[in-house]
Each structure stands twice: as structure tokens, then as C-alpha cells.
Amino acid sequence: MLPELKLAPLRYVLAILDSGGFHAAAKQLHRSQPAISMAVRDLEERLGQPLFEKGGGKALLTPFGRWCEPRFRELVAHHDRVCRDALAIARQQRGRVDIAAVPSVASRLMPALLAGFLEAYPGIDISLQDGHSERVNEMVLKGEVELGITSLWLPDDTLRFDALLHDDIGVVCRDDHPLAQKDALHWRALKPYTLIRNGTSRLLEGSPAAELLAHSTLYISNMISLTAMLEAGIGVTTLPRLAFQEEHQRLRFIPLATPHLERRIGLLRRARQSLSPAADAMYGYLMAQLEGSHR
Amino acid sequence: MLPELKLAPLRYVLAILDSGGFHAAAKQLHRSQPAISMAVRDLEERLGQPLFEKGGGKALLTPFGRWCEPRFRELVAHHDRVCRDALAIARQQRGRVDIAAVPSVASRLMPALLAGFLEAYPGIDISLQDGHSERVNEMVLKGEVELGITSLWLPDDTLRFDALLHDDIGVVCRDDHPLAQKDALHWRALKPYTLIRNGTSRLLEGSPAAELLAHSTLYISNMISLTAMLEAGIGVTTLPRLAFQEEHQRLRFIPLATPHLERRIGLLRRARQSLSPAADAMYGYLMAQLEGSHR
DNA sequence: ATAAAATGATCAGTAAAACTTACCATAATA
DNA sequence: TATTATGGTAAGTTTTACTGATCATTTTAT
Numbered sequence: 001m002l003p004e005l006k007l008a009p010l011r012y013v014l015a016i017l018d019s020g021g022f023h024a025a026a027k028q029l030h031r032s033q034p035a036i037s038m039a040v041r042d043l044e045e046r047l048g049q050p051l052f053e054k055g056g057g058k059a060l061l062t063p064f065g066r067w068c069e070p071r072f073r074e075l076v077a078h079h080d081r082v083c084r085d086a087l088a089i090a091r092q093q094r095g096r097v098d099i100a101a102v103p104s105v106a107s108r109l110m111p112a113l114l115a116g117f118l119e120a121y122p123g124i125d126i127s128l129q130d131g132h133s134e135r136v137n138e139m140v141l142k143g144e145v146e147l148g149i150t151s152l153w154l155p156d157d158t159l160r161f162d163a164l165l166h167d168d169i170g171v172v173c174r175d176d177h178p179l180a181q182k183d184a185l186h187w188r189a190l191k192p193y194t195l196i197r198n199g200t201s202r203l204l205e206g207s208p209a210a211e212l213l214a215h216s217t218l219y220i221s222n223m224i225s226l227t228a229m230l231e232a233g234i235g236v237t238t239l240p241r242l243a244f245q246e247e248h249q250r251l252r253f254i255p256l257a258t259p260h261l262e263r264r265i266g267l268l269r270r271a272r273q274s275l276s277p278a279a280d281a282m283y284g285y286l287m288a289q290l291e292g293s294h295r
Numbered sequence: 296m297l298p299e300l301k302l303a304p305l306r307y308v309l310a311i312l313d314s315g316g317f318h319a320a321a322k323q324l325h326r327s328q329p330a331i332s333m334a335v336r337d338l339e340e341r342l343g344q345p346l347f348e349k350g351g352g353k354a355l356l357t358p359f360g361r362w363c364e365p366r367f368r369e370l371v372a373h374h375d376r377v378c379r380d381a382l383a384i385a386r387q388q389r390g391r392v393d394i395a396a397v398p399s400v401a402s403r404l405m406p407a408l409l410a411g412f413l414e415a416y417p418g419i420d421i422s423l424q425d426g427h428s429e430r431v432n433e434m435v436l437k438g439e440v441e442l443g444i445t446s447l448w449l450p451d452d453t454l455r456f457d458a459l460l461h462d463d464i465g466v467v468c469r470d471d472h473p474l475a476q477k478d479a480l481h482w483r484a485l486k487p488y489t490l491i492r493n494g495t496s497r498l499l500e501g502s503p504a505a506e507l508l509a510h511s512t513l514y515i516s517n518m519i520s521l522t523a524m525l526e527a528g529i530g531v532t533t534l535p536r537l538a539f540q541e542e543h544q545r546l547r548f549i550p551l552a553t554p555h556l557e558r559r560i561g562l563l564r565r566a567r568q569s570l571s572p573a574a575d576a577m578y579g580y581l582m583a584q585l586e587g588s589h590r
Numbered sequence: 591a592t593a594a595a596a597t598g599a600t601c602a603g604t605a606a607a608a609c610t611t612a613c614c615a616t617a618a619t620a
Numbered sequence: 621t622a623t624t625a626t627g628g629t630a631a632g633t634t635t636t637a638c639t640g641a642t643c644a645t646t647t648t649a650t
Contacts, residue, residue, distance in 0.1 A: 004303065004378075007302070008299065048386060053569060056567060063441070063571035072377070074373075078373050086366070087297070089359065090342050090359060146358070273348065273358075274345065275358065279358070
């Protein structure tokens with residue numbers, strides 16, 4: 001029914017018009033002149049009407065050709081636009097990544113990392129949102145973000161986790177607390193004190209130290225509230241080192257030596273789903289930057 | 296630099312998405328399945344990114360592929376739109392003709408002709424304007440109209456004239472005028488009477504009757520004014536038969552027998568310029584309708 | 591007026607592309 | 621576990637697009 005107008009002949013026609021003749025167009029397009037003639041003739045046959053006047057020695061458009069010219073230009077321009085945009089995205093010169101990270105990573109690690117990424121990939125837009133690890137997990141799973149930076153939650157065959165760094169668990173208390181002078185702790189050393197649980201406390205689960213959780217009666221999810229509690233000397237808590245905010249001068253972080261606990265922070269992505277070029281750039285960048293640096 | 300995205304592979308991709316698989320798309324497109332696979336792979340290589348997920352058995356888009364899909368659809372749709380419109384014009388199902396005609400033809404011949412044309416070519420828009428032959432000539436020459444219907448003015452090698460009909464020159468006078476009873480006239484019979492010249496009077500030039508013009512002191516260009524003058528009995532005039540309005544009951548048309556003068560009415564178009572498909576339809580229609588009918 | 595140079599068209603042969611048939615590997619289905 | 625999907629691969633064929641040589645006209649220059 002509809003003949004297929006290939007783009008090359010359309011370009012030939014436009015080149016003829018722009019350069020003023022078949023020979024000039026041929027040179028411009030690095031083709032032989034008969035190639036141009038034949039392509040134009042084929043195009044005219046498909047359309048059922050000549051585009052160029054046949055008589056004179058010069059290449060002049062017919063009225064039909066004059067009607068066609070602007071549409072051909074638009075169509076070719078449209079093609080080139082789509083082509084250019086697609087390539088820019090494929091080449092990671094443009095695009096967008098949506099990332100989610102646990103708050104500690106988002107606030108402690110990402111600023112420097114994103115600054116470097118923004119410089120390396122100036123055309124890529126980034127959206128970063130934080131959430132606790134469960135929420136990050138869910139966002140990746142639901143496709144709300146392409147990449148998550150989190151501690152591994154539930155190993156899932158629809159998700160893929162690539163470890164980036166290990167983050168030791170420790171105890172945080174005020175500097176005048178009896179524990180504050182220690183260099184390393186055994187979990188039993190915490191038993192006499194009030195333990196404030198927080199969002200990261202479930203990292204203790206499955207270890208001997210889990211016993212502490214059972215005796216804890218205070219749970220604070222918000223990090224700001226938690227540090228306020230600790231600064232008020234109400235109790236102690238456990239935190240991964242990365243989640244410990246060093247700028248609080250009266251708080252101390254003491255590594256938990258026995259059991260040695262750590263969370264594995266890494267990149268989370270859907271397993272059977274490839275990344276967008278922009279996300280792939282981010283993925284590669286993060287892997288390269290954090291490879292070995294904190295392990 | 297920019298790779299050329301051929302339209303066929305884009306259609307393949309869309310067909311895969313619409314039909315849900317490579318095999319189904321192949322059947323729908325009347326191609327073999329490997330043809331689809333190879334075209335898609337080639338397209339992916341050109342873009343530098345896969346469009347479909349490789350792992351699973353099903354045809355699922357990558358994020359990059361999801362970005363591409365709507366643009367591919369738009370591009371293909373754009374192509375089809377241009378293609379369809381161009382074909383409609385080429386096939387004379389749509390388009391526009393601008394015509395100019397001398398007033399007599401415009402009012403006496405064109406109504407019936409255009410009615411027929413409108414029926415035969417329902418998609419074609421027509422613009423008809425009238426003007427004296429010199430003006431029609433100029434409009435065709437300047438490209439203001441594609442076709443003129445006029446008596447040949449100056450044979451010009453940039454214009455082409457195709458005769459349609461011969462229009463006899465005669466004398467017009469009131470029914471009580473001495474000449475009104477004659478069947479045919481010799482030019483000298485006019486000498487005693489007041490001759491009113493009009494726009495068609497120069498048709499007498501170059502004939503013996505031209506002598507009459509020298510003695511005429513009244514020139515009326517407007518046909519309504521001219522008939523009013525004739526009805527008032529002020530004088531007589533010469534007119535081609537087609538320009539004589541038979542609905543004026545008190546006016547008579549007497550053919551000029553000696554010299555036998557006629558104007559050749561025909562189609563005027565630019566010589567070295569082909570017609571738009573719509574104008575070509577009009578040209579062919581008019582030639583067919585008037586061929587022989589009035590000659 | 592004549593020669594020279596330019597225009598686009600034509601034709602045969604060739605290189606490139608797109609496609610088909612046959613077959614393979616893998617994943618979902620019965 | 622056999623079956624029937626899926627899509628991928630390879631060799632061979634058809635189709636398309638192109639080149640090089642040549643021609644007919646028209647325009648330009650002498």
C-alpha cells in the first residue's frame with residue numbers, strides 16, 4: 001500500500017537542492033552521479049510523480065517537488081534528532097539515574113561520589129533519595145529507582161547485590177560513659193546499660209549480641225532524636241561506623257570486637273533487568289570508586 | 296558520525312513489541328524470524344546499546360529500549376504521514392489548483408466545468424479568478440496561477456497555449472437598431488454607427504475592420520456598463536459570441552462575416568514548468584471536456 | 591559559429607545489504 | 621521428561637545500491 005520512502009534518497013534530493021545539481025550533490029555525498037540519478041528516479045517512481053523538471057539542463061523542482069521538499073527536510077531532521085538523542089543516551093552523554101541509598105551512605109559517602117560523577121558525566125541527571133534498607137530494597141524491586149545503595153536485606157533472585165564496602169558495627173555512647181574509654185568491646189559489656197535500639201539494630205540479629213535487643217525497651221528510629229538521646233546520657237546504642245556522626249563531639253564510637261559484626265554495603269539492582277546507559281555509568285563509576293577503598 | 300537508522304528495522308522493533316515476540320513479528324511482517332533478529336541486532340550495534348533484554352526467553356525491552364520505543368513510533372508515524380500525503384497529492388486525490396480565466400469564460404463556461412471537476416476530483420481545492428486576457432497572461436507568467444483560460448495574447452516561448460475553442464466575433468446592438476435584422480455583416484456596414492470599444496476590441500486589430508476602431512470615441516471596459524450603454528441605444532459594439540450575454544433580451548448578436556474574426560480560447564501554462572498533480576488533473580479534464588465540443 | 595565544458599540519463603557489471611532455509615541452544619510447558 | 625515454545629547462528633541466495641564508462645543535451649566560452 002504505502003511505499004517505503006528510504007531516508008537516503010530523501011537526503012539525495014535535499015543535497016541536490018542545497019548544492020544546486022546532481023553532480024555537486026554526488027560529490028558532497030561521496031557518491032557517483034548515477035547513484036543520485038537512479039535513486040531520484042526510483043523515488044519519483046514510488047511517488048508516482050516527478051520531483052525534478054526533466055527538460056532543462058538545470059535541476060529544478062516540479063510543483064510537486066516543491067511541495068515535497070519541506071516535508072522531506074522535516075522528516076530527515078526528525079530522524080537525525082531521534083538518532084542524535086538516542087546516541088547521546090547510549091553513549092552516556094545524557095540521561096537520568098534514579099538512586100536510593102540508606103541515609104548513612106547518602107549523607108556520608110554520596111556527596112563526594114556524586115560530585116565526581118557529575119564532573120565525569122556532565123549530561124546525566126541524578127536523583128538521589130534515601131530510605132532505610134528495607135525501603136531501598138523495595139524501591140529497587142518496584143523499579144522506582146534503578147540502583148540502590150544499601151546493606152543487603154533479603155537475598156532475592158530477582159535482585160542482584162554487588163558488595164562495595166564493609167561497615168563495622170560498634171557501640172555509641174557519651175564521652176563520660178564508662179564504656180567510652182575502651183578500644184573494643186565484648187557484647188556482654190553492654191548488659192548493664194540502657195540500650196537504645198534504632199533502625200540498624202536488627203543487624204545484631206542472628207548473633208550472640210541479639211540477646212541485648214530483647215532487654216532493650218527504647219527504640220528510636222530518627223537519627224537526630226537518637227543522637228540527642230545519647231548526648232543526654234540516657235543510654236548507649238549500636239550503629240555501623242558509617243552511620244556514626246563524628247561531628248558530635250561528646251559521642252564516642254567503640255568497635256564491637258566480639259562478636260565482630262558488620263554490614264555489607266553494596267549496590268542493589270534488578271537481576272534480570274539491564275540498566276539504562278546512565279545508570280550503567282553510575283554503576284561502573286561507583287564500583288570503580290569504592291573498589292578496595294573501604295574494604 | 297550519525298548512523299543511519301533505516302525505517303524497516305524500526306518497524307521490526309515496533310512489530311516485536313506489538314505482537315509480543317520475534318516469531319509473531321516475523322509472521323506479521325511476512326519475513327523470516329532470522330531476518331528480524333539480524334535487523335534488530337544490527338540496529339542495536341548502530342546505537343551501541345541493546346534494545347531487548349538478552350537473558351530471558353521473552354522479548355522485553357531494556358530501559359534504553361523503553362526510551363527508544365516512543366521515538367521510533369513517532370518517527371515511523373511521521374514517515375507514513377508524509378508518504379500518505381505525498382501519494383494523495385501525486386494521485387490527484389488532494390491538492391489545489393489556481394486558475395485564471397477571462398470573464399466570459401469564467402462566467403459562461405466554468406460553472407458547468409468546475410461542477411464536473413469537483414465531482415470527479417473531490418479532494419482538490421480550486422481557486423478561480425478572472426481578468427482580461429492580458430492580466431491572465433501575466434498571472435500565468437508570474438506563477439500566480441498555474442493555468443489560464445484566455446485568448447492567446449502574445450505567443451511567448453515561456454508560455455504554452457493549447458487551443459480549446461474558437462469564439463466568433465460579432466456585432467452587438469439593440470433589437471431596434473437597423474443592423475439587428477441582419478444575419479451576417481460586412482465590417483463596412485458598421486461605419487455609419489457609433490462604435491463603442493471594449494476590452495475585446497483589439498481583436499479587430501490587424502484586420503480590415505481595424506479601421507473602425509480609429510473612428511470610435513467611446514471605450515467602456517466594464518461589461519455591465521457596456522450592456523447598459525447598448526440597451527440605452529447609444530451605439531453598437533463588437534464582442535466574441537461567448538462574451539455576449541444572451542439574457543439581455545433587447546440585445547442582438549450578429550456575426551461578422553467579412554472579415555471573419557474569431558478569438559482562439561485555450562489553456563495557458565508555463566512552458567518549461569510542469570504542472571502540479573492537481574493542475575494536471577484540471578488540465579486534462581478541461582482538455583477532455585472541451586475537445587471538439589465547441590470547435 | 592564552433593569548440594569546450596557542463597548538465598543529467600543510461601547501461602552493464604559489481605559490491606553490499608537484506609533475506610531465506612536449515613539448524614542450534616535454551617527456557618517455558620505439558 | 622518429552623515437547624513446544626523462545627531467539628540465535630551459519631551458509632547460501634536474492635535483491636538492492638552503487639560504480640565506471642558512455643551518451644545526449646544544453647550552456648558557456650572562444
